[in-house]
Amino acid sequence: MMGFSFLVIPLSLVLGLVLMMAPLPEWALIYRPDWVALILIYWSMAMPNRVGLWSAFITGLFVDVTQGTLLGQHSLALVIIVFINLNFHLRIRVMSLGRQALYVLVLLLINQFTVVWIEGVLEREPPVLAFFAAPFIGMALWPWIFIALRDIRRKAQLR
Amino acid sequence: MQNIFQQARGNVLPALFLIVLSVSVMVVDHRYSHLESVRAGISIVISPLRYLVSLPAQSGAWVSEWFRTHNRLVDENRELRNDERILNARLQKMEVLLAENTRLRNLLGSSRKLADDVIVSELLSVDQNPYRQLIELNKGSLDGLYDGQAVIDDYGVMGQVIHVTPNSSTVMLISDPEHAIPVQFIRSGLRTVAFGNGSTDQLEIRFLSATANIQVGDELVTSGLGGRFPPDYPVASIVEIKQDKTHGFISALARPKARLDSSREVLVIKPRVNKPAVEQ
Numbered sequence: 432m433m434g435f436s437f438l439v440i441p442l443s444l445v446l447g448l449v450l451m452m453a454p455l456p457e458w459a460l461i462y463r464p465d466w467v468a469l470i471l472i473y474w475s476m477a478m479p480n481r482v483g484l485w486s487a488f489i490t491g492l493f494v495d496v497t498q499g500t501l502l503g504q505h506s507l508a509l510v511i512i513v514f515i516n517l518n519f520h521l522r523i524r525v526m527s528l529g530r531q532a533l534y535v536l537v538l539l540l541i542n543q544f545t546v547v548w549i550e551g552v553l554e555r556e557p558p559v560l561a562f563f564a565a566p567f568i569g570m571a572l573w574p575w576i577f578i579a580l581r582d583i584r585r586k587a588q589l590r
Numbered sequence: 591m592q593n594i595f596q597q598a599r600g601n602v603l604p605a606l607f608l609i610v611l612s613v614s615v616m617v618v619d620h621r622y623s624h625l626e627s628v629r630a631g632i633s634i635v636i637s638p639l640r641y642l643v644s645l646p647a648q649s650g651a652w653v654s655e656w657f658r659t660h661n662r663l664v665d666e667n668r669e670l671r672n673d674e675r676i677l678n679a680r681l682q683k684m685e686v687l688l689a690e691n692t693r694l695r696n697l698l699g700s701s702r703k704l705a706d707d708v709i710v711s712e713l714l715s716v717d718q719n720p721y722r723q724l725i726e727l728n729k730g731s732l733d734g735l736y737d738g739q740a741v742i743d744d745y746g747v748m749g750q751v752i753h754v755t756p757n758s759s760t761v762m763l764i765s766d767p768e769h770a771i772p773v774q775f776i777r778s779g780l781r782t783v784a785f786g787n788g789s790t791d792q793l794e795i796r797f798l799s800a801t802a803n804i805q806v807g808d809e810l811v812t813s814g815l816g817g818r819f820p821p822d823y824p825v826a827s828i829v830e831i832k833q834d835k836t837h838g839f840i841s842a843l844a845r846p847k848a849r850l851d852s853s854r855e856v857l858v859i860k861p862r863v864n865k866p867a868v869e870q
Contacts, residue, residue, distance in 0.1 A: 448636065452643045452718055457790075457851075460720040484601070488608050492615075496632040497639075499717040499724040499760065502625050503615035510612060514605040549616070550721050 436587035440482060443470050443580065444490055452497050461561050464569035467494050468509060468542050472535060473580045475513045476520040478589060487513035501549065508545035512538040532573040539566035630755040637758055640726060644715045706820055708742075708857040709733060714758060723766035723786060725749075727856065730757040738818055740859045746824040746847025747771065747812060748856055763850050764825070765790050773825050774813035778803040781813050784826060790850040793826050795842040802840060806831060810844060820861055 447466040455463060471490060474482035491506025498505070515538060516523070523534055543566050619625045709729060717724035729735055731754045739751040741761050749763040764771050765786040773795075774781045780802060784793040798804065808828040814821025826844035833840050 445639070449639055449643060452639060452715065454643065454647065454716065455718065460718060463718070484604050484608050488612065491612070492628070493632055493636060496629055497636060497717075498719040499722045500719060501616045502619040502629060503612040506615070507609060507612035510605060510608045514601060517601050553620070 436589055439583060439587045439589065440474055440478075443474070443583070446470075448493060448497055451494065461559075462564050462568060464565050464572055465539060465542060467505075468512065468539060469535070469569055469572065469576050470580065471509060471513060472516055472538055473577060475516045476523055477581070477584060479517050479520050481589075482513075483517060484510055484513055500546070501553070504546060504549050507549070508542045511545060512542050515541070528574045528577060531577065532570045535573045536566055536570035539569045542566070626753065629753055633753070633755045633758065633760075637755070640715050640758070707860040709735065709860060711735075711741075711759075711856055711858055713854045713856065717760075721767070721788070723749075723763040723769075723788065723790065723850070724752075725761050725763065727751075727759045727761055727858070728757070729858065730755045730759050732756045734860065735759050735858055740812075740819045740823070741856050742823055742859060743848045743853035743856050745849055745853075746826070747819060748848040748850060748853065750818060751858065761856075763790070764793060764846060764848075765850055771819060771825060772813045772815040773810040774821075775804060776809045776811055777805075778808070780804065781815065784810065784844060791845055793844045793846055795828075795844060796839075798840045798842065800833075800838045800840055804828060804831060804840075804842060820859060 444467060447470040450466040451463065467490060471482065471487060475487070487509040488506045491504075491509040492502060494500075494505040494509075495502050519534075523531055526534070540563065543563060547562050615625065619629075711727040711729040711733075714726040714728045717726065727735075727741075735751055735754050737751055737754060741748045741750060747764060749761045749766070749769065751759050752762045753760040762769050763786065764784070765788065767786055767788045769786040770783050771793075772781070773784045780798075782795055782798060784795050787794050806828050810825045810827065812819040812821055812823045812825055824847045826846045828842050829845045830843040831840060832842065
């Protein structure tokens with residue numbers, strides 16, 4: 432039982448990767464929320480002993496390969512937000528879902544800003560304001576992700 | 591309160607280490623190619639996901655093929671036969687020209703290759719990153735693909751291979767903002783470089799001199815300079831010319847010939863290196 436329930440965390444991250452790779456029309460690409468970041472925020476908040484900085488780093492490398500970005504680009508962003516999250520998780524856990532969502536918005540904005548900033552350093556494309564719409568969509572999704580993953584975590588008896 | 595700060599102190603060093611590691615990985619990935627194997631390894635691990643993601647579109651195509659009516663198939667068959675006849679007729683002419691061309695080139699003593707081998711490959715997925723224009727193909731190093739190969743579809747140049755794994759490969763389209771392709775105007779012979787700008791229906795040609803001989807409708811082909819792309823494949827046609835009077839330059843926008851956003855089958859060119867074009 433224990434062996435199986437451990438798989439829940441990597442599987443949820445794989446699901447996040449699939450959601451980030453799923454084809455969307457070109458205009459909608461920019462509004463895709465960062466599923467992997469959202470799922471990683473949940474696990475590092477709920478189970479900081481299992482999911483920490485190294486998980487963020489390695490997950491980031493996978494995101495970089497699927498997105499065709501520089502290796503390390505998403506790793507950097509995810510390590511930063513997971514670091515922040517690890518230091519605040521005790522306070523955040525007891526907040527209401529609405530306030531949690533605001534906090535998640537801040538993390539997602541930091542995440543997005545890091546990625547866009549590196550694209551800017553590489554002089555790939557001038558960042559447009561629409562890039563910062565995705566974190567708001569992520570914020571709106573947070574309550575559902577939180578409840579879904581919490582139920583999964585309880586079913587799998589992970590603590 | 592104290593608990594929180596203690597925890598923070600415990601995390602700072604690993605976090606700093608991983609941040610420095612990410613940055614150095616990025617620098618190495620940007621400047622050198624040591625990390626290609628890491629990228630390839632991860633790519634192999636996630637290749638089932640790529641198939642999974644492309645499944646809905648592919649099964650849709652399969653289902654519509656299956657339910658096609660008999661009549662439509664007969665019609666299509668007839669059309670294809672007609673096309674084949676026409677193409678064969680053209681081909682005959684081509685062969686005569688080819689032979690003549692080869693003979694003339696031999697007379698001139700030049701050893702330019704005329705025909706390239708191709709590997710037919712299918713589109714696996716389109717990278718879902720709004721900054722880039724990358725696609726994944728279902729053939730890799732096991733099928734003989736390697737970095738830097740040119741990729742075309744039946745209308746023109748699409749891009750070049752930038753990463754290969756044993757069974758898949760990544761192609762940078764000519765419309766990627768980082769891509770530049772050496773081209774030549776068919777009409778005037780002018781050589782220049784066409785840059786991608788991130789949208790699939792545009793290439794940019796920058797900094798042409800104000801007296802350059804170009805007009806809307808001019809066709810661009812690969813010039814073969816730089817060695818990446820074999821010469822004389824169609825690339826784009828000019829759709830707009832922008833005069834910049836203050837700087838004395840003109841720039842132009844061109845529309846790629848290849849169907850960058852809709853081709854599903856592509857051809858990867860396998861150049862025949864240094865083979866004198868004699869007997870065909």
